[in-house]
Amino acid sequence: MRARALSSRFEPLSTVADDPARSRLGVVRFADTSFNPVLRDGHPELTVHLAPDDRRGFAEIWTSSRGVESGEHKAITYAHDGEYLFCAGRIPPCDEHTYAGRLAFRAALELAGKLGYHHVFRMWNYLQDLNPQTYREFLLGQAEAFAKRPVTWSGLPAATVVGSLGGGIAFHFMACRTGTPVTLISPSGARGVYVHGRLFFTAPSLDDAEELMSAATLAQWGIDDGFGLHDITTLKAYARQPGDLSLARFDCDTRLDRETSVAYLQATLLQEDRAVEFEGIAG
Structure with a gap:
């Protein structure tokens, strides 16, 4: 890492601990x-x-x-x-x-x-x-x-x-x-900013996030780097409905590294056609 x-x-x-x-x-x-x-x-x-x-x-x-x-x-x-x-x-x-x-x-x-x-x-x-x-x-x-x-x-x-x-x-x-932060946009709706060796991203699915952070996609934007889902350090999942949030939780539990810090929120999303949105950091 x-x-x-x-x-x-x-x-x-209730337990926001300090790191000395x-x-x-x-x-x-x-x-x-x-x-x-x-x-x-x-x-x-x-x-x-x-x-x-x-x-x-x-x-x-x-x-x-x-x-x-x-x-x-x-x-x-x-x-x-x-x-x-x-x-x-x-x-x-x-x-x-x-x-x-x-x-x-x-x-x-x-x-x-x-x-x-x-x-x-x-x-x-x-x-x-x-x-x-x-x-x-x-x-x-x-x-x-x-x-x-x-x-x-x-x-x-x-x-x-x-x-x-x-x-x-x-x-x-x-x-x-x-x-110099570099902005990335993918046809799937995934998007992100690469700066200082890290990718700050938003995506409608983990598949879209994985594609966005791949070495092949980053190379299209002139970035000599690449990540996988195992490189995500923190991730928030927003969903409109409880059922969608449960599906997002299952997806994260089965596909992300155990060390990834993940949080889940039921919330209104700006894009009406989107049931779930993921945002996080890779690298």
């Missing part, structure tokens, strides 16, 4: 309520309403092998280690999604630019009452914010968009200081 300066794992909400060898960049709690991002013990913590109860919730913990500095900027909480920046924010429920999205991302990107992290390579957006119209409105505000700041991003292929159970719009993103 490759040494990783940036890493993530899933833990139960690594510093926390951020924690995302998937729980039965939502909270504004806060600084807790020197790292950002964002709570997203995506679990019916805390028993079925979990925490995603992002860590770094380097020392971390953290802070707050215009309601955005952040931490960075010299190479990676983790930013988190929340927009309360509102009707002006474009305006609110523009304000929130102006603040976040202003911060990223000042700290020297000029490329956003991965983003997660959790929208209450998700539908194509609200997402388009939010996306317009987001795009307007990027147009006014000296920060680029890998575009829609780099974003996960999921409907939450409440709390307005919660978001967090990762930005890097060096390297």
Whole structure:
């Protein structure tokens, strides 16, 4: 397994253990309520309403092998280690999604630019009452914010968009200081961003994920690398219905490495023809 300066794992909400060898960049709690991002013990913590109860919730913990500095900027909480920046924010429920999205991302990107992290390579957006119209409105505000700041991003292929159970719009993103992220898109709908020897991907099935991360596909995008399902370190499975979630669980149990950290969430998906969506990291 490759040494990783940036890493993530899933833990139960009740037992988020510290790793003395690594510093926390951020924690995302998937729980039965939502909270504004806060600084807790020197790292950002964002709570997203995506679990019916805390028993079925979990925490995603992002860590770094380097020392971390953290802070707050215009309601955005952040931490960075010299190479990676983790930013988190929340927009309360509102009707002006474009305006609110523009304000929130102006603040976040202003911060990223000042700290020297000029490329956003991965983003997660959790929208209450998700539908194509609200997402388009939010996306317009987001795009307007990027147009006014000296920060680029890998575009829609780099974003996960999921409907939450409440709390307005919660978001967090990762930005890097060096390297050139490469965006990949496959006809199946799988997509990803390759940076620093790792692939951050989203796919409608594990078969599609496997094809996207193969050496043959990566070579088409000028990348001399390749992965298999056994290289996935963390994976989230989102499904519309409990039955679809059970099928996703069976697929993961039978095809992924035992060391892969996997989490499951029932959620609204943006694409109406998609019953399940997988997103994770390989490498």
